[in-house]
Amino acid sequence: MEENFASLEKYNFWNGNVPELGFLRKEYTDKIFDYTGNKLIKVLIGQRRVGKSYILRQLAYRLISEGTNPENIFYINKEFTEFDAVQNYQDLEDLYKLYKSKLKPSGKIYLFIDEIQNIEGWERFVNSHSQDYVEASELFISGSNSKMLSGELATLLSGRYVSFEIFPFSFNEYTGITDKNASKQSYIEYMESGALPELFVLPNEETRRNYIRAIKDTVLLRDVIQRHQIKDPKLLEDIFIYIVNNSSNLLSITNIVNFFKSNNRKTSYDTVSNYLGFIENTFLIHRAERYDIKGKETISGNCKYYINDLSFKNYLYPGFGYGIGYKLENLVYLELRRAGYEVYVGITRNKEIDFVAKKADRLIYIQSTYLLLGEDTIRREYNPLETIKDSYEKWVISLDDISLPSQQGIRHIRVWELWQELL
Template sequence: MEENFEALKKYNFWDNNYPEFGFPRDLYTNKIYESTGNRLIKVLVGQRRVGKSYILRQIIYRLIEGGVNNRNIIYINKEFADFDFIKDYKDLDMLIKVYREELNPEGKVWLFIDEIQNVEGWEHLINSYSQDFVDSYEVFISGSNSKMLSGELATLLSGRYIEFQIFPFSFNEYIGITKKENSKQSYINYMESGGLPELFMLPNEETKRNYISAVKDTVLLRDIIQRHNIKDAKLLEDIFVYLVNNASNLVSITNIVNYFKGKGRNTTYDTVSNYIGYIEDSFIIHRVERYDIRGKEILSGNNKYYINDLSFKNYLYPGFGYGVGYKLENLIYLELRRSGYEVYVGTFRDREIDFVAKKEDRVVYIQSSYILTDEQTIQREYSPLESVEDNYEKFVVSLDDIAFPSNKGIRHIQAWNFSNIIQ
């Protein structure tokens, strides 16, 4: 086990050994840091390569800056080959015991484990550590599958955890890391690229394309095909491509089944439904349900799907018809989710409202439009909001060069200023 402990030393902050922290992501680190000082397990979830590991390391650095002894913090990343010897919770428990014997930390131990779903049986051990009243631990874990907190674990922890979903860089983070100004052109550049953090360290378009392709293949292979023993891997990828190229459109599973049958592919409703569910679980695609504003209920049938990052569209499937308006709608969805809103597609009588967003007591109605070019377009975008006769906030978001005055209580917001409005 001594060689394993050497691997642990390599990645930890002991003896003032500080790894790379990346671009500061204060939106997340502030929330997580403010939740410390208790026995709740802090759980970071999100698609692979959105920066969960960097955020964990940034939290570690803040703890040290706040006075925590760096030898009281242990960080393990199951994505690193050096930790391949950790197969199950027993191996993990043994390594933590070796850490305690070697460093003999006094007081609380801060335990950080990255991509913990790769440790078999981890649920029982983490629950045990978080509730240990002899040796005090505060536990932080990350994972790339939304089901990691479902079923048995949710029952086991019975509410003793707090979850933080991590997304790719926001537009504000994009202009922060690129040093660009907050402008329409910067927003369009962001829209035509993507927000995965490692994109900003790559030298050219070809390298970025290869990187995004590798991320997609890793998610589909490791998080879906291997985990669920997928029998038709080509169908899984084709469904992903279909969802990417139909993002921001209302679709149903029946539509998708008929689409593939029309191309001579033999599949079933249940297979397509299951595959879409697996894709959603990996956070690479998000499903948004329809909400009846008048009846205040969720509607079954058609849903919209949004990409977790537009880089999948921009670098992998740019040849398919896909307007700027659809990309704008996708970015608005992501910004709402990033800001903590529950998001639905609104329906009111026979009209559709792009987003009904709810956070605590705040409800916001939003229409997304590429450009309000003429009176007909303005009427089309404003009319659904005008038909909703309540006092909740209503916005039209577009890429227009000028900001229009409020119209019947509906505010016009330029897309690059949207995040400041909905915080």
């Protein structure tokens, strides 16, 4: 492990070194920082390349700015090849002991371990140090698999961690990094590009397309094919493509199986179901279940899928028919999730409500549409909401230039103004 100490020096804040911090994602850092100063393990989860590493470094830098000695920060990113030697929790423990013997930090140590799921048995290291009452430490970890905190691990760490799902840039962050004003035009530009942080430092369309393709290939290969020993990698990718091009549509596994069978592709219900689950675990896609508004319960069967970033659609599969209204719906879903809402597809009196969004005591029924062009479109979007007789908030969200007055308690919200309405 001695040879790995140089890598630790390279990526840490010691000796006046400041690793790249990227665009400050204050909405996340403020929220996470509220949970510091205790033994809770701070867990950042989300798709590869959404910016978890930057946020971890921003948190470390904030600790230093508020008085923490830089030598009390221990940071490792398992994605970096320099740390390939750290294969399991014992290797990580050896590296941590080497750090302490070299720097001899005094007081609480803050451990930042990025993409920790790549370290075998990592939970043993985390559980040990998070509960060590002799040597004070506080842990911040990140991972790219939604099952990282499931099953036995959730039981092991029960009540001792708090998780934060990290998404690509919000529209608010997009305007911040591009110095653009929030408007209909800038929102359309946001919708037609992508929101993964690295996209904003790439020089042209071709490099962005290659970058997005590399992310897709890496996630499917490393996080799905290798981990789950997938027997039909081509089918796995084709299922992902199918979801990208049918995002915001009600789907069932049977629909997907029949689609492939109609194209002379042999598959089964169980295979498609498993492959979908594997892709969902990587955060490339999200599932929204149907919700019976009258019965106040979820309904099994059909559901909707949304992609984690529209760059997969815009840069990889732009030739397929896909209306701007579907992209808008996808972005509204992501914004609701960013704001901490549970999101469902509403069903009432055989009518569909795009979203039922729930957060604590707040519940919002939402319709999203590209433009409210004419009375027929207005009636189509408002009528399902009018059939709901309870007193919870009801919104119609669109890209219209002018905000329409409320109708029967239903508010119209321009999509580029959505974020402040959710706070």
